[in-house]
Amino acid sequence: MKNNIENKKITVIIPVYKVEKYLDKCVESVVNQTYKNLEIILVDDGSPDKCPTICDEWAKEDSRIKVIHKQNGGLSDARNVGIEQSSGDYIMFLDSDDYLDKTICEKLLDLNLKNATDFAFAFPKLIYENKEEPKVEVEKEIKTDVVKGFDVVKSLLNPISPYIVTSCGKLYKKEIFKNVRFELNKLHEDEFILHKIFAQVQSYSYTTEELYNYLQRDGSITKTRKDKSYIDTFDAFTDRLNYLKNFPELEQEAVKWAIKKFRYTYLNMNKKVVSKEVQIKYLNAYKRYYKKLNKKTLKDIAFYICPNLCRLISK
Numbered sequence: 001m002k003n004n005i006e007n008k009k010i011t012v013i014i015p016v017y018k019v020e021k022y023l024d025k026c027v028e029s030v031v032n033q034t035y036k037n038l039e040i041i042l043v044d045d046g047s048p049d050k051c052p053t054i055c056d057e058w059a060k061e062d063s064r065i066k067v068i069h070k071q072n073g074g075l076s077d078a079r080n081v082g083i084e085q086s087s088g089d090y091i092m093f094l095d096s097d098d099y100l101d102k103t104i105c106e107k108l109l110d111l112n113l114k115n116a117t118d119f120a121f122a123f124p125k126l127i128y129e130n131k132e133e134p135k136v137e138v139e140k141e142i143k144t145d146v147v148k149g150f151d152v153v154k155s156l157l158n159p160i161s162p163y164i165v166t167s168c169g170k171l172y173k174k175e176i177f178k179n180v181r182f183e184l185n186k187l188h189e190d191e192f193i194l195h196k197i198f199a200q201v202q203s204y205s206y207t208t209e210e211l212y213n214y215l216q217r218d219g220s221i222t223k224t225r226k227d228k229s230y231i232d233t234f235d236a237f238t239d240r241l242n243y244l245k246n247f248p249e250l251e252q253e254a255v256k257w258a259i260k261k262f263r264y265t266y267l268n269m270n271k272k273v274v275s276k277e278v279q280i281k282y283l284n285a286y287k288r289y290y291k292k293l294n295k296k297t298l299k300d301i302a303f304y305i306c307p308n309l310c311r312l313i314s315k
Contacts, residue, residue, distance in 0.1 A: 011088030015078030046072030076182035118201035122211035169212030191236035
C-alpha cells in the first residue's frame with residue numbers, strides 16, 4: 001500500500017487574494033505535509049497587496065510550487081484555473097487564510113485508496129481570529145466511515161457534517177472535475193457545485209479527525225452578507241432541489257430540506273441590509289414547499305402563519 005500511495009500525485013490549489021497576513025502560514029502548512037508527492041498551485045487572482053511577491057518567493061523555495069498570476073476573476077475562476085493547470089491524480093482545494101494539519105494529505109489519500117472511494121474528507125477545526133485557543137483540548141473520539149451508492153445522494157439532504165458542503169478539506173480524484181467547474185461570479189460557490197460533484201461519485205470516505213484549520217474572520221466573504229449573497233444562496237438551493245427531482249423517492253425529504261433552509265436563512269437575515277424583495281423571495285419559496293409537505297410540524301405551521309413573530313422569538 002505504501003508504494004501505491006507514493007505513486008499518486010496530489011495537486012493542492014490555493015487561490016490568493018488580499019491575504020498577505022495569512023499566506024505564509026497557509027503555504028507552509030502544505031510544504032510541510034508528511035506526504036511529499038505534491039504539486040502546489042498558487043493562483044494569484046490579481047491581488048493588489050504583497051501576495052504576488054510572497055507567492056513568487058515561495059516558488060523559489062520549493063520546486064513543487066507553481067505560481068499563476070492572472071487578472072482578478074473571483075474565487076471560482078481562480079479554482080477553475082488551478083484545475084486546468086493541475087497534473088495530479090488527486091485535487092485538494094485550500095483557502096489562503098486557512099491552513100492544514102500536516103498529516104491531512106497522507107490520511108485522506110490512505111482513506112481513498114483503502115476504501116476505493118472517489119473522494120475523502122476530514123472534519124474542520126474552527127479557528128477564531130483574535131481569540132485565544134484553549135491550552136488543554138478535549139480529546140475527541142475519531143471515527144472513519146464510507147458512504148456508498150444511493151446514500152451518497154441522500155447525504156445531500158442529511159449530511160454527516162454541515163461542512164460537507166465546503167470544497168476545502170477534501171481530496172478528490174481528478175476525473176471528478178473532467179466536466180465540472182465552479183460557477184463564476186457567484187458567492188457561496190461551494191453550494192452550487194456540491195450536487196454536481198456528488199453526481200460524479202459512487203462513494204466517499206470521511207474521518208471525524210479535525211485536519212483542516214478553518215479560520216473564522218470578520219472580513220471574510222461569508223461574514224458580509226447582503227442582497228447578492230442571499231440571492232446566490234437562493235439560486236444554489238434551487239439548483240440542488242432541481243437536481244434532486246431526478247430522485248422521486250426523495251421528494252418529501254427534499255421538501256423538508258427546502259423549508260428548513262429557506263426558513264433558517266430568512267430568520268437569520270439582517271433586515272437592515274437585506275432588501276424587502278429578497279426577504280419576500282425566501283418567504284414565497286418557503287410557502288411553495290410548505291404546501292408540498294405531507295407532515296407538518298408546529299414549527300412549520302407557526303412560521304407559515306406568522307414568520308415575523310417567529311423571527312422575533314428566534315432572536
